[in-house]
Amino acid sequence: MSLASQIAPHLPFLRRYARALTGSQAAGDAMVRAMLERVMTDADLQASLTGGRVPLYRAFGTVWADAYRETVNAAPASEHEAGAQARLGAITPPARQALLLTTLEDFTVAETAAVLGRTPDEVRTLVAEAIAEIEREQATSVLIIEDEPLIAMQLEDLVTSLGHTVSGTAATRTQARAAIGEAMPGLVLADIQLADGSSGLDAVDDILAVGSMPVIFITAYPERLLTGDRPEPTYLVTKPFQEASVRAAISQALFFGSTRPL
Structure with missing residues (x-):
């Protein structure tokens, strides 16, 4: 099996991980491209990318530090990005990586330790550090767009357990429009496919x-x-x-304060 065919199934999720680290699709994709460019010219790195996604994410970690510094030191394109960069300084890159790997990417603690070159105990400490810092963010109101009642209830319970309030729930695009007419949320959780065939993207x-x-x-x-x-x-x-994955996503979204989900 070629190296490209081994890597390809994992790239969409590596890109998701990279953009969650940065809060930006453009910056995250740029980091993944930097890794792939290095792979193309580094025979040792190519040889290491066997055995699934752990080696791939570990390889990404070899370029993360440089890419992170370039992103932080670059002139921000907007006030939003400037704020995100300022908040990034409060949490070390390894702590953010540990949190996202164990939640959003669903790595085990042992796998995360292998990716980061840390011990399992160090990973647990890093995750706790990231959560403690992120949870200092101000509570907000959340609109839930979800057409499956049990999932909507689960999300409501999770949101309130994190100290946020639920501004409304919607199962269709029309209901979502009505919900924001009553109260504008500070965060939206949205399913893609809704009850009446409408799109969560459109909502x-x-x-x-x-x-x-x-x-x-x-x-x-x-x-x-x-x-x-x-x-x-x-x-x-x-x-x-x-x-834990939803909790991490909520924390990251509020941490970066992104206004551009698409």
């Missing part, structure tokens, strides 16, 4: 036309949105989800 477009807030998409088919063919969600959680 979010409606919301962002009248307000700015971070959006987290939740879908059973993330690969359909991670094709590189169009602007993609910065925050994307796969169904069936672990509550």
Whole structure:
């Protein structure tokens, strides 16, 4: 099996991980491209990329530090990006990596330790450090766009357990428009496929036309949105989800304060 065929199935998720680290699709994709360019010219690195996704994410870590410094030192393109960069300084890159690897990417503690070159105990400490810092963020109101009642209830319980409030729930695009007419949320959790055949993407477009807030998409088919063919969600959680993954996504979204989910 060629190296390209071994890497290809994991690249969409590596890109998701990279953009979650940075809070930006452009910056995250640039980091992945930097890694792939280094792989093309480094025979030792090519030889290391066997055995699944752990070596791939470990290879990404070899360029993460340089790419991180370039991103932080670059002139921000907007006030939002300047704020995100300022907040990034409060959490060390290894702590953010440990949190995302064990939640969003669903690595075990042992796998995360292998990716980061740390011990399992160090990984647990890093995760705790990241969570403690992120949870200092101010609580907000959350709109849940989800057509499966049990999942909507689960998300409501999770949101409130994190100290946030639920501004409304919606199972269709029309209901989502009505919900923001009553109360503008500070965060949106949105399914992609809704009850009446309408699109969660369209519902979010409606919301962002009248307000700015971070959006987290939740879908059973993330690969359909991670094709590189169009602007993609910065925050994307796969169904069936672990509550820790949603919690991490919420924390990251509020931490970066992104207003551009697509």
